[in-house]
Amino acid sequence: MWLSEVMLQQTRVETVKPYFHRWLDRFPTLQTLAEAPLDDVLKAWEGLGYYSRARNFHRAVREVAERHDGRIPDDPVAFRGLPGVGRYTAGAVMSIAFGREEALVDGNVRRVFARWTDDPAPADPALWSLAAALAPGARPGDVNQAVMELGATLCVPRAPLCGECPVREHCRAFRRGSQAERPAPKKARPTPHEDTAVALVEHEGRTLLVRRPVDARLGGMWAFPAAVRRRGESVAAAAERAVREGLALEVRAGAAIGTVKHTFTHVRASYHAVRCTLLSGDPRPLHYDAWAWATPADLSSYALPVAQRRIAALAAEPRCSAERTAEPAVPPSTFESLLRY
Numbered sequence: 237m238w239l240s241e242v243m244l245q246q247t248r249v250e251t252v253k254p255y256f257h258r259w260l261d262r263f264p265t266l267q268t269l270a271e272a273p274l275d276d277v278l279k280a281w282e283g284l285g286y287y288s289r290a291r292n293f294h295r296a297v298r299e300v301a302e303r304h305d306g307r308i309p310d311d312p313v314a315f316r317g318l319p320g321v322g323r324y325t326a327g328a329v330m331s332i333a334f335g336r337e338e339a340l341v342d343g344n345v346r347r348v349f350a351r352w353t354d355d356p357a358p359a360d361p362a363l364w365s366l367a368a369a370l371a372p373g374a375r376p377g378d379v380n381q382a383v384m385e386l387g388a389t390l391c392v393p394r395a396p397l398c399g400e401c402p403v404r405e406h407c408r409a410f411r412r413g414s415q416a417e418r419p420a421p422k423k424a425r426p427t428p429h430e431d432t433a434v435a436l437v438e439h440e441g442r443t444l445l446v447r448r449p450v451d452a453r454l455g456g457m458w459a460f461p462a463a464v465r466r467r468g469e470s471v472a473a474a475a476e477r478a479v480r481e482g483l484a485l486e487v488r489a490g491a492a493i494g495t496v497k498h499t500f501t502h503v504r505a506s507y508h509a510v511r512c513t514l515l516s517g518d519p520r521p522l523h524y525d526a527w528a529w530a531t532p533a534d535l536s537s538y539a540l541p542v543a544q545r546r547i548a549a550l551a552a553e554p555r556c557s558a559e560r561t562a563e564p565a566v567p568p569s570t571f572e573s574l575l576r577y
């Protein structure tokens with residue numbers, strides 16, 4: 237149940253289902269997961285995104301194995317102290333799995349409460365105290381799930397089905413006819429853009445991979461060396477710099493492979509991939525945790541984020557004269573870190 241709550245954060249049920257079943261086949265007990273290396277855990281999570289969830293869940297399970305005798309603590313304070321366990325997850329697991337009178341608030345609950353109270357922008361403290369008022373009783377987990385389900389099925393963002401709602405007589409927004417405006421939409425912030433050069437260093441039939449530091453974005457995942465372009469920097473220069481600064485290797489950038497676009501929660505990224513030839517040096521992981529030379533067949537055994545898989549697929553396409561030589565426009569941003577991408 238804890239696993240499903242973690243997987244379902246920011247992710248649709250239909251997407252999660254196959255991952256959930258595969259995960260349980262691969263890690264049938266808490267102990268097998270606790271003993272698994274992070275590489276295996278991230279490989280099982282590959283494609284589900286938001287990889288910090290997998291890293292934190294793995295750390296939390298290890299802590300349960302080592303400090304709680306392998307039993308998930310049913311004490312809200314102890315459970316909340318585990319890595320990655322936020323207020324919502326704690327409320328869900330404690331109330332649903334252990335029958336503890338703990339509150340929870342997620343996006344669906346927020347919308348339902350905003351309509352019950354006819355509040356266009358309910359603050360977190362008000363939402364949590366309303367949820368806390370509902371939790372006491374014999375079946376707090378059922379109550380919490382009922383409110384979430386109401387938000388998911390009837391009290392939907394657009395055109396709520398108030399005629400079928402079992403609590404409409406308690407709903408202030410329904411009485412006033414304001415339910416379509418509750419909660420008021422949040423102002424969308426512009427999403428920053430990162431323009432990244434990706435180096436596919438090819439040598440004797442293998443391609444160079446790096447493992448990203450655990451505390452970086454996509455931490456623990458494997459990737460091709462890359463750097464966010466500096467203002468005025470060409471893709472070739474940024475790719476060569478990525479390999480030099482990240483691995484102490486000198487390479488020469490050659491033909492462009494293509495561009496892959498990917499949107500993260502807070503940033504849109506354009507990855508410009510370019511083939512590179514090894515000139516000199518032995519790899520040293522200066523900005524990375526590890527490196528490896530991978531054959532095309534090896535690639536499937538590494539945990540690669542979706543965008544990196546797409547780059548690998550582009551690179552595997554037959555080369556032709558159309559192998560892109562055009563240089564993308566100079567990036568508007570000045571992001572410089574190797575690990576911002």
Ligand code: SF4
Pocket residue numbers: 348351352390391392396397398399401402403404407409410415
């Ligand atoms: S009456 Fe309508 S707006 Fe109010 S809780 Fe029910 S579905 Fe939502």
